[in-house]
Amino acid sequence: MANADNIIRTEYSEIMQKSYIDYAMSVIVSRALPDVRDGLKPVQRRTLYDMYELGIRYDRPYRKCARIVGDTMGKYHPHGDSSIYDALVVMAQEFKKGQALVDGHGNFGSIEGDGAAAMRYTEARLEKITQEVYLNDLDKDVVDFVSNFDETEKEPEVLPVRVPNLLLNGADGIAVGMATSIPPHNLNEVVDGVIAYMKNNEITNEELMQYIQGPDFPTGGIVVNKDELLSIYEKGTGKIKLRGKVEIEKGKAGRNLLVITEIPYTMIGANIGKFLNDVAGLVESKKTTDIVDISNQSSKEGIRIVLELKKGTDIENLTNMLYKKTRLEDTFGVNMLAVANGKPETLSLKQIIEHHVDFQFEVTTRKYNTLLSKEKEKQEIQEGLIKACDVIDLIIEILRGSKNREQVKNCLVNGATEGIRFRTKTSEKQAKKLGFTEKQATAILDMRLYKLIGLEIEALTKEHEETLKKIAQYEDILNHYHSMAAVIIKELKAVKKAYGKPRKTQIENAKEAVYEEKKIEEAEVVFLMDRFGYAKTVDQSVYERNKETIHQENRHIFHCMNTDKICVFTDTGCLHTIKVLDLPYGKMRDKGVPIDNVSNFDSKKEQLVYVESLNQIKQSRMLFATAFGMVKLVEGSEFEVSKRTTTATKLAEGDKVVLVQPADEMEYVVLQTKEGYFLRFMKTEVPLKKKAALGVxxxxxxxxxxxxxxxxxxxxxxxxxxxxGKSVSLNRLKLAKRDGKGTKTRV
Structure with missing residues (x-):
């Protein structure tokens, strides 16, 4: 039984608040957002480090992805195999990353949205740049190592990445209450920007943009709002406008081909298919009649979407239409959010470079401190060996006169001669003056006899000179900012030379895409809708030839203009509008399209009460009657709205519409109840109300x-x-006043 003294009473809301904040920060820092220093999320960092540890280098055979994923999950990232494999796949997809970090072998998905094969089928290894620029020098104590989740392994807190990967590869991730979206950039430009900052710390974002022009997407395309980029890079947030690249080619029979060779970065994946459907939709809805054929001829060589055009097509107008009506022009939302100094922060371009350069100086300092320490250790041993060569006869005498290794070592370090037999007193006196260090003494005892050859001694002297030079060089690097900066700049230039690629994305200021929508030739059509809710329009001549069949098969039939809208009133008091042009037009035997597909009408939740063209409704006053007995008249012009769905009438809770009908030609209203009461009264007794009113x-x-x-x-x-089952003559019902009880019909 629990002791009452052990129960801690606390406010429930405080516990919930604290727990949620802890959870949110864990997601932000440990999973969703990249670190500004290496530009990697934890799952990416752990996967790359695990591959490094497994020895899956760029010059070694590929290994199964299942092995990499399992090892990473077991050692460093216990959050499920799918998140690790997804991260691995994305790092291998050249169309998603400015610089692929993993060399994938097998099916790693496609730019058109095809998923990668299962991890048991695919293989991977590190790219050369990853090994040399992202993972190099881990053995030189350049970064801190921390315990893994179960404290059985050590993993790097951050990778010693030599370039600002946050800019190079960009990032995207959704955390709790925040998200990051950073576009990729060109390696050459990023390196030039970093070097420019190192030479002048007071450089502005505007001056940095002389080197870093803007994003460089792996899919190419065109950034068309160049003037807005400075504001985006200063604030760390904004919208980049992207367009696909379009070329004109000559086709067969004198027709032009409009060929899309580069797409906006936001179109990769399923959006390529959506783009093709959108273009087909423009053709079907008669928004354009210039496109004869659409084909996707994309391959491993690149994107190639071909639109075959009619002769005489205004290509510029059609291109602008595609920019406006499809995702051929799109926006990339920028939010340069990353973990800096342990907390999430929205960063400007300069701040990202500042953090990176600070990190580079820290890494380089730690690297050269480690190298200096090793060289000083070598110096100590080399000096001991050189000194030993000068007194080698004495050392041999000590060795021959000693009983064990410890006795010799004690003599070499401390000059202790007790228990050692010397040939002469002079030798003993010299031995007492010896003062080698512990490391020097160990090295002397481990030295092999061939080291006493003259050439070996000469080589040792040269090696010592080299060591002294390195020590001087390393101390200079560590003690002088400009010397260290020169080392970092040299490494950056080497990376640029080895891995730099030309820019793919054009950056310019383009005019707003403006196109003239072709005026639709106005014509009268006949609207048809069957009892299943399938609607279409046909030509008047088709209607006249098949009038009898049409009236047998369809529930709603009326004439309207092809530029008109169809109004659908429902029992829930809603009005859904459908453009006549959105309905299929043509043959008598065509099935039509469900009105659910071309409007917000939901046949599962609402019942259709009345359907008519907007032009007819505008010319009438509409009578509304509801299940609760409420009635009103509404001017039809009130239903001319731009929204696809609007409120047609206000209803009390639980009420529903039972009648909507034009009332201009009518004189009487009859209401019939479930219990068999009929009430007939003059239409003039029904007041004219607004559509937002309940009625009377x-x-x-x-x-x-x-x-x-x-x-x-x-x-x-x-x-x-x-x-x-009883027929009631409505005209012969007793004329009464509105709001009466009515006459009961006997069955």
Missing amino acids: RGITLGAKDEVEHAYLLENRTDYTADYK
Whole structure:
């Protein structure tokens, strides 16, 4: 039984708040956001380090990805194999990264959105640049190593990346309450920008952009808002406008081909298929009649989407239409968020380079401290061996007169001669003056006899001179900013020379894409919709030839203009509008399209009450009647709206619309309830209201009764209604006042 003294009482909201903040920070720092120093997320860093540890180098055979993923998950990243494999795949996809870090062998997906093969089928190894620029010098204590999740292994806190990878490869990730989206850049330009900053720390973002022109996407394309880039790089946020690259080629029969050779970076994946569908949609909806054929001829050599055009096509106007209506022009949202000094921060271009250069100086300092320490150790041993060569006879005498190694070592270090037999007192006196260090004494004892050859002694002297030069060089690098800066700049230039590539993305200021939409030739068509909700339009001549069949097969039939809209009123009080041009037009036997597909109408949640063209509705006053007995008239012009869905009438909770109908030619309203009450009254008693109004009560209902049907009648026409098998003549019903109880029909 728990002791009451051990129960800690606390506010539940405080616990929840603290726990959520801890969780959010864990996701931000440990999973979703890259570190500004190496530009890598933890999963990427751990995967690359694991490959390095497994010895999967660029000049060695490929290894199964399943092995890499399993090893990484078991040692460093216990968050599931899919996240590790996804990261590995992306680092191998040249169309996603400015610089691929993994050399993939097998199916690693395609630019068109095909996924990679399962990890048991694919193989990988490190790219040369990854090994030489990202993972080099890990053995020189250049970064801190931390314990892994179960404290059985050590992993680097950050990789000693020589270039600002955050800019080179960009980053994207969604954390809790924040996200990062950094575009990739050109290696040559980034290196030049870093060197420029190192030569002048006061450099501005604008001056940096003389070296780093802007993003360089692996898919190429054109950045068209050059003037806005400075603001984006200063604030760390903004939108880059991207366009695909379009070329004109000559086709067969004198037709021109509009060929897309480069796509916006945002189009990679499933959006290529969407682009093709969007172009097909423009053709089907008659937005353009200039495109004869569409084909995707893309291959490993690159993107090639071909649009075959009609003769005489205004190519510039069509291209602008594609920019406006499809993802051939798109925006890339920039949010340069990264973990800096242990916390998430939105950074400018200069701040990213500042953090990188600070990190480079830290790495280089640690590297040369390690190298200096090793050279000084070598210096100590070399000086001991040179000194030993000068007194080699004495050392041999000590060795021959000693009983064990420790006795010799003690004599060499401390000059202790007790227990050692010397040939002469002079030798003993000289031995007492010896003062080698521990390391020198060990080296002397480990020295082989051939080292006493004259050439070997000469080589030792030269080696000592080299060591002294290196020590002087390393101390100069460590003690002088400019010397260290020169070393870093030299390494950067070597990276640029070895791995630099020409820029792929053009950067310019382009005019807003403006196109003239061809005016549609206005024509009268016939709207048809069957009982299953499939709608289409046909030509009047088709309607006249098949009038009898059409009326048998369709529930809603009316004439309208092809430039008009169709209004769909539902029992939920909504109005959905459909452009007539969005409906298939043509043959009598065409099935049509469900109205759910071309509007926001949901056949599973609402019932269709009335369908008519907007032009007809605008010319009428519409009568609304609801299940709760509410009635009103609304001017049809109120339903001329730009939204695809709007409120047609206000309803009380639980109420629904039972009738929507033009009322101009009608004189009487009849309301019929479930319990069999009929009430006929003059239409003039129904007030004109706004569509947002509830209306007025048309009939007084019993406790559980509700209006089932409503009718509008002309004076001289006979109307009958069926109630439980009995025919009721609506015109002969007693004329009463609105809001009466009505007459009960006996069955």
